[in-house]
Amino acid sequence: MxxxxxxxxxxxxxxxxxxxxxxxxxxxxxxxxxxxxxxxxxxxxxxxxxxxxxSHAQTSSGAELRALGADFGLDPKAATPAIRKGLFKDDQNAPFDVPIGSTFSTSGLNFTVTEKLAAGDFKLQCETAGTTGNIPSGALLPQDYINGLATATLTSVLVPGEDEESDDEYRVRYFAQVRTPPTSGNRAAYRKWALEMPGIGDAYVQPNWNGPNTVKVFLLGPDKLPASAGSVQAVKDYIDPNIGLGEGMGEGQAPAGAVVTTVSAPTVAINVSATVVLSGSRTLAQVKTDFTAALIAHLASIAYSQDRSMKFARLGTILLDTPGVQDYDTSKLLLNGGTANVQVPAGSVAVIGAVTLT
The missing domain is CATH 1.10.287 (Helix Hairpins)
Structure with missing residues (x-):
């Protein structure tokens, strides 16, 4: 200025x-x-x-940006720990139950047993908040001796850990709050409630999907891919828990009478095949890696946007912008086997499928 x-x-x-x-x-x-x-x-x-x-949300950052959001009751998301699944067995390879509260370590991280899911199958919470808890898998070492335990294995991510909310992520929620104010259980309110939960990057709300007073919330993770099962359940429990007298009783954020269903976003695979002319600066394998990464980034950018279809013309632009590509054969560029745009239904998300470059 x-x-x-x-x-x-x-x-x-x-x-x-x-x-x-x-x-x-x-x-x-x-x-x-x-x-x-x-x-x-x-x-x-x-x-x-x-x-x-x-002083303006579009260009603000840090504490000042969050101070602007505080005027609208928008709290920043703190880093959250990963919730993982652990499998435990005895020396006969039979399921083994470990004590709740016992701690195991791997890759420099500690995981504490919090809940039993089934025989020898437990939830573990990473003691370090953030995405770092999503990464390791494999053998776990108990911090204290557990009599009878032979093997401990860290397996799937139930609820992904998240780093502290970035300025750009907070700004998205700020504008959603200001431009489409959530009131009286409108669609914006359901999206706001979903975004308040760890492991959720965006949400699409479909009212009256199964008759009056029914709401379906489609959910994406922070990577703009389908949300994990644990995150989907956490959103359900937050908005409309199935407790006491059942759903729709106003025990959560949703108003009484609204029966809410939460689901992970259905996917639409994006398959690409092309014949390229290399410039000589990179190998075909390197070009494929970079092109795939660029396409994934583009799909994330259009997820749940107003125009979420994958454009055939855009595909060619991404290919030409890939380092090492001099040109491509226009007659052999195919998107899902054809040359038409790929439509993505509301609530669904386009995800990378097969990428074939020759």
Whole structure:
């Protein structure tokens, strides 16, 4: 906003106020006397510009952005720990029940047993919050001796851990809150409630999907892929738990009478085949890796957007923008076996399928 308020511009304005007959050349007494003031004024304008940017959600960041959201009751999401599944067996390879609260370690991380799912099958929570708890798998080592335990294995992710919400992620929720205010159980309210839960990156709400007072919420994870089963259940329990007298009783965030179903987003596979002309700077394998990554990023960017279809023309652009690709055979570029756009139904998400480059 104040890009033109530089030291040189300010200095010239100050010198213009000095009578012409006075020596105003650089190094003169007048110049030396005015220079510190001009530098301070430039710093002031820089601070004003920074404050101006921090006062608007589009350009704000950090604590200032979250302060803007606090005015609308929008709390930031803290980092959350991963919830994992662990399998435990004795020396006869039979399921073995370990004590609730026992701790196991792998890859420098500790996991605490929190709940029994079945014989020898338990939930474990990572002691370190964030996405780091989603990564390891395989053998677990008990921190304390457990008599009779032979093997302990860390397997699937039940609820993915999340890092502290980034500025961009918080900004998305801020604009959703401000531009489509959630009120009285409208669609925006259901989306807001879903986004408040760990492991949820976006939500699509379908009212009256199975008759009056029924709501279906389709859910994506932070990576804009279908949400995990644990996250889907957590959203259900938060919005409309099936407890006491059952669903639709207003025991959660949803108003009484609304029966809510939460599901992981159905997928539409995006299959691509093409014949490319390489520039010589990269191998075909490298080109395929980079193209696949670019296509995945594009699919994430259009997930649950107003126009979520995969455009055939866009596919060609992504291919040409891939390092190492000089050109491609337009007659052999195929999207799901054809040359038409691929439509993605509401609530569904496009995901990468088979990628074949020759």
């Amino acid at each position: 104040y890009e033109d308020r530089t030291f040189d511009a300010i200095m010239q304005e100050l010198l213009d106020e000095v009578p012409a007959e006075v020596d105003k050349r650089e190094g003169s007494i007048v110049y030396v006397a005015l220079a510190p003031a001009a530098a301070k004024i430039e710093t002031l304008y820089q601070r004003m510009d920074a404050d101006y940017r921090l």
